[in-house]
Amino acid sequence: MTVIILTACPPGLRGHLTQWLxxxxxxxxxxxxxxxxxxxxWARVKDLAGPGRALIVYQIPGEQRLSFEAHDHHWTPEDFDGITLIRRPANPVFNPAMPSGWSNAARRRRYGRRQQPTRRPASE
Structure with a gap:
């Protein structure tokens, strides 16, 4: 089985892939x-992707039983002793006060910057 994932690619490429998948x-x-x-x-996808990104995953014999390739993607596959893993780019700006992946509400709860809701005076 083969899986191809496209992000921000031209419609012509999407139409070409529907002929096969x-x-x-x-x-x-x-x-x-x-x-x-x-x-x-895959060669055609790389040629026609333009500014978009593409990933392909397919079956191969071996320990993982799959392989994957990336085109113009921030995450890159790397081989570590026969096992392919994805390397994610490092966070360029590290601020320990605001760890990445936390919502604004979680940050406020953790660091006590909770805003109190304003109440309207009761009408008489």
Missing amino acids: LEISAGVYVGHISARVRRRL
């Missing part, structure tokens, strides 16, 4: 294709 969600294509077709299709 099923689009199960916006920008997500799945199907069973041969290795030769997969390689040629």
Whole structure:
């Protein structure tokens, strides 16, 4: 099985992929294709992606039983002793007062910057 995920790619590329794969969600294509077709299709995706990003996941024999490749993506696959892992870019600005991934409400609760709601005076 092969899965291709597109982000911000031209509509022409999306139409080209529907000739070979099923689009199960916006920008997500799945199907069973041969290795030769997969390689040629991935080369075409890289050529036509333009400013967009693309990921491909496909089955291979081995420990993980899958492999993946990325095109113009911030997250990059890297091989560590035969196991492919995704390397995420480091957070360029680290501020311990505001850890990334926390909502504003969680930050306010943790650091005591809670804003009290204003109350209107009761009308008489």
